[in-house]
Amino acid sequence: MVVFPTCKINLGLNIIAKRPDGFHNIESCFYPVGWTDVLEMVPAESFAFASTGIPIPGDAAGNLCVKAYQFLQKDFSLPPVSIHLHKVIPIGAGLGGGSADGAFCIKLLNQVFALNLTVAQMQEYARRLGSDCAFFIENTPVFCYGKGDQFRDIQVDLSKYYIALVNPQIHIGTAEAYAGITPAEPERKIEEILALPIERWKEYLINDFEKNIFANYPGIRQIKDSLYTHGAVYASMSGSGSTVYGIFEKETDVKSLFPEHYQLWQGKL
């Protein structure tokens, strides 16, 4: 069976407080975007994992697909499978691509082996893989809080808009990005801001990682500026970067604006 793990963007991201466990309490809106990897799973004589496409840092044992299989294998004595991941979503990019692969693997195992897991049970396995992972089980727009693994419904519908994702091929490590932050309560809550007309988001909607990342990598700020210059109604870095997204009212070809080695994805939200 083959599935296509998607990625996410963060509509606003506030880093509220450092927790006793070393993680941070955050608030954000996760919104799914259709830039996808390809994940195939078939029954096999013995367990195997292979990846093609963008090289993934670290060994296979650390891959979230392998970890997802191991968690479920332990609890359900699953037979061996062969997993093939074709990596397309940029890595260390603020898009949660690795988290998506792990979560989609859980959903795939649930389907292939008819485990009858509920959404809540799959989210619980996903939380063990990483803070972002549980979101990808339902993969619908949500307001998230806690480590980014607790959810509240939110009414945000961007289905009439176009989006451009621009990744300058700079790998930003999530832990390092958090390490440079001084947490604080935001002046305005993301849920309030997202209830305003989208034209007003740029006045208030902030990603707390931008300040440090833009200071260290001025080229990333230039991407955001360029997206605004070319008509984006809202633009922001996603997550801990380095991807910047622009939301547009009409289809806009942004390919010609950026160097050739940048990875780009454009489509409907």
Ligand SMILES: C[C@@](CO)(OP(=O)(O)O)[C@H](O)COP(=O)(O)OP(=O)(O)OC[C@H]1O[C@@H](n2ccc(N)nc2=O)[C@H](O)[C@@H]1O
């Ligand atoms: C920053 C965010 C924002 O949406 O997304 P990305 O930019 O990675 O996509 C997420 O919080 C990334 O979540 P995820 O990538 O799953 O992080 P994890 O694997 O759980 O944690 C990696 C490291 O980031 C730090 N971390 C992560 C989440 C959190 N709420 N507080 C933290 O301090 C910790 O140092 C942790 O060891």
Ligand SMILES: Nc1ncnc2c1ncn2[C@@H]1O[C@H](COP(=O)(O)OP(=O)(O)O)[C@@H](O)[C@H]1O
């Ligand atoms: N399936 C996977 N795809 C990408 N990275 C993975 C995967 N499994 C584990 N990782 C590890 O997670 C790290 C970053 O993951 P990723 O989700 O791309 O980051 P971000 O959320 O910042 O975009 C990588 O450096 C890699 O070591």
